[in-house]
Amino acid sequence: MYGTPDKFPYVCTSYRLTEHYHYWTKNNPANVQLVPEPFIEISEDMAKARGIAGGDKLKVSSARGSYYGKAMVTKRIKALTINGNKVFPIGIPIHWAYRGIREDKLLAEDRNNINLRPLNTLSPVAIDPNAYTPEFKGFLVKVEKA
Amino acid sequence: MPNENLTVKAISGHPGALGSGAAPEASYEVCKLIDTTTCIGCKACEVACLEWNGYEFRETTFDNTYQTMPDTEWNYWNLIRFSEHENSDGTLSWLMRKDQCMHCADPGCLEACPADGAIVQYENGIVDFNEEHCIGCQYCVTGCPFNIPRLNPSTKKVFKCSLCSDRVGAGLEPACVKSCPTGCLHFGSKEDMKFEAEKRATQLRKNGFEHAGVYDPAGVGGTHVIYVLHDADDPEKYSGLPANPTVPIMVRFWKHPLKWLGNVAMLLGVAGVMTHYLRFGPKEVDAKEAKR
Numbered sequence: 001m002y003g004t005p006d007k008f009p010y011v012c013t014s015y016r017l018t019e020h021y022h023y024w025t026k027n028n029p030a031n032v033q034l035v036p037e038p039f040i041e042i043s044e045d046m047a048k049a050r051g052i053a054g055g056d057k058l059k060v061s062s063a064r065g066s067y068y069g070k071a072m073v074t075k076r077i078k079a080l081t082i083n084g085n086k087v088f089p090i091g092i093p094i095h096w097a098y099r100g101i102r103e104d105k106l107l108a109e110d111r112n113n114i115n116l117r118p119l120n121t122l123s124p125v126a127i128d129p130n131a132y133t134p135e136f137k138g139f140l141v142k143v144e145k146a
Numbered sequence: 147m148p149n150e151n152l153t154v155k156a157i158s159g160h161p162g163a164l165g166s167g168a169a170p171e172a173s174y175e176v177c178k179l180i181d182t183t184t185c186i187g188c189k190a191c192e193v194a195c196l197e198w199n200g201y202e203f204r205e206t207t208f209d210n211t212y213q214t215m216p217d218t219e220w221n222y223w224n225l226i227r228f229s230e231h232e233n234s235d236g237t238l239s240w241l242m243r244k245d246q247c248m249h250c251a252d253p254g255c256l257e258a259c260p261a262d263g264a265i266v267q268y269e270n271g272i273v274d275f276n277e278e279h280c281i282g283c284q285y286c287v288t289g290c291p292f293n294i295p296r297l298n299p300s301t302k303k304v305f306k307c308s309l310c311s312d313r314v315g316a317g318l319e320p321a322c323v324k325s326c327p328t329g330c331l332h333f334g335s336k337e338d339m340k341f342e343a344e345k346r347a348t349q350l351r352k353n354g355f356e357h358a359g360v361y362d363p364a365g366v367g368g369t370h371v372i373y374v375l376h377d378a379d380d381p382e383k384y385s386g387l388p389a390n391p392t393v394p395i396m397v398r399f400w401k402h403p404l405k406w407l408g409n410v411a412m413l414l415g416v417a418g419v420m421t422h423y424l425r426f427g428p429k430e431v432d433a434k435e436a437k438r
Contacts, residue, residue: 018188029203030193037208054210070208075230075238 002124003063008140010046011080011089012060014119020093023118026100038069038096038115042143046088047073052145059146060092062139065121067092068114068146090143094119152315156267158259175271176314177339178323180244181346181374182384183358184330187212187226187242194325195224195246198310218245220296223307224322227385239376243384244322244331247294247307249273252367254393255306257401258289271336271370272311277303291366291391309370339372346374365392 017035025031040058047053054073059066069092080087097118099107106114123136192214196203201221206214213228224246231239253273256265264279265286275286275295282302286295295304310320318324319333332342343360350358359378362368373387381387 018186030196033203033206034189034192034214035212036206039208055208070210072208072210075232076240 001063002126003140005140008062008142009087010141010143011082011087012062012122012139012141013089013091013137014094014123015091017093017095020095023095023097023100026096026098026102029101032101035093035095036102038067039072039093040067040069040143041072041074041077041091043077043079043088043090044073044075045079046090047071049088050143052143057146059144060090060122060141061144062122062124062141064124065117067117067119067122069096090141092119152272152311153269154266155269156256157263158256158265159262161262175269175336176309176370177271177334177336178249178309178320178371179332179334179339179343179374180371181330181332181343182241182243183346183350183355183374183376184328185226185242185244186328186330187228188327189214189226190325190327191244191322191331192222192224192226194321195307196222198313198321199223199308218294218296220298220303220305223247223305229383229385231383239383241376241384243373243387245385246322246371247273247309248292248366248391249309249370250291250366250391251369252393254289254291254366254397255286255295256289257393258285258397260285268311270314272309272314273370274308274311275304275306277301277305280304285397289393289397291388291393336368336370343372343374347378350374350376361387363388363391365390 019034020026020031040060042052052058052071052073054071056071057068058071059068061067077089077091080089096115098116103114103116120136122141123134123139126135127133128135193203204222209216211228214225215222218225224244227243227245229241229243231241233239249271250273251271253265253267255275256267256273259265260283261279261281263276264281265273265275267273280303282297282304284295284297284304286304287293287297295306297304310318310322313320323331323333332339334342340360340362343362347358347360355376357377357379359375361373361375361378361381373381373384375381375384377383381389
């Protein structure tokens with residue numbers, strides 16, 4: 001259920017943006033204008049190592065599911081050293097899933113390559129046994145060009 | 147809160163005096179303070195600007211950045227510009243700067259504009275474009291040291307941020323200030339905003355931002371939109387905020403000495419023609435030419 005680093009070498013985390021609220025605001029043209037598409041933030045090191053340029057379409061998969069988005073190459077995410085190994089973390093905002101203004105438009109053109117699944121299809125069902133708080137913030141994934 | 151005083155201070159291309167109509171009440175200058183150190187880049191101000199000014203939302207595309215669009219447009223006056231700046235000590239600053247008209251005390255656009263009444267500067271410091279008088283020559287674009295005015299290609303009129311002069315005239319703050327969730331935008335008199343800005347800069351300097359300071363460039367006589375920057379020594383790193391903005395020297399030359407020289411040259415020309423007439427009389431049509 002969690003995957004292993006040999007198959008899923010990257011550490012993924014998820015977060016929110018100031019411009020969107022959960023999955024609702026994909027239906028508000030104001031918010032869609034500010035941040036129109038799902039994206040995947042990767043470090044410059046990783047972009048260089050994998051030959052990924054900003055704007056490339058990526059498919060991120062875990063042992064549980066897959067997610068599509070465009071690459072955002074940024075200086076804000078840096079490689080980590082974990083147990084003596086260099087590990088590239090990636091970051092994905094959660095706000096895209098299901099249908100919104102942009103998705104409806106794209107669906108008419110091309111059903112493939114469009115992300116309709118929530119990011120949390122990738123994250124593990126790891127839950128605090130007492131508080132039942134899910135642990136969605138760190139999990140292993142692989143990244144391919146889509 | 148600001149006054150209901152939109153008394154005209156200067157008008158572009160206007161011959162003669164501005165006429166009477168000075169408001170009886172004491173006027174003071176308004177100012178918008180942008181504290182870049184507390185901006186979170188949520189772009190609520192961009193949306194508020196569009197909504198108040200009645201422009202439509204548009205379709206954008208992903209461009210490897212958090213910035214909405216590469217540049218401002220005639221119907222998009224306010225843009226948060228994002229830049230990832232690597233500091234000399236190896237740390238990273240993610241800088242967000244709200245870019246819009248700075249409402250200079252000495253506005254290059256007004257200086258350059260030849261159309262009577264197209265650009266108006268109010269006593270409270272707001273520089274406003276009146277599109278009904280705009281002739282679309284775009285000299286204001288040349289005159290602006292901040293590269294702000296934008297041409298609407300279909301109507302051939304130039305637009306820019308009005309500092310919500312309609313709201314300010316009714317005693318309200320600009321729409322962007324109203325929408326800001328972190329309170330990084332402030333609005334009030336220039337004096338108060340300068341005080342607040344200096345206070346914040348002092349606090350930042352105490353907290354380890356040694357170069358923190360206030361951006362109120364003297365080259366354009368000060369502005370009615372001022373910034374608090376983490377590093378006031380290098381404003382260029384905030385997506386190209388000019389360090390020493392001035393009205394281009396050619397605009398100054400062309401609107402003052404050259405204009406004067408041109409008038410003199412024209413008068414001399416008229417005088418020359420008259421002298422020639424008095425000396426040589428009217429042109430006679432000679433026989434050869436008459437035949438043809």
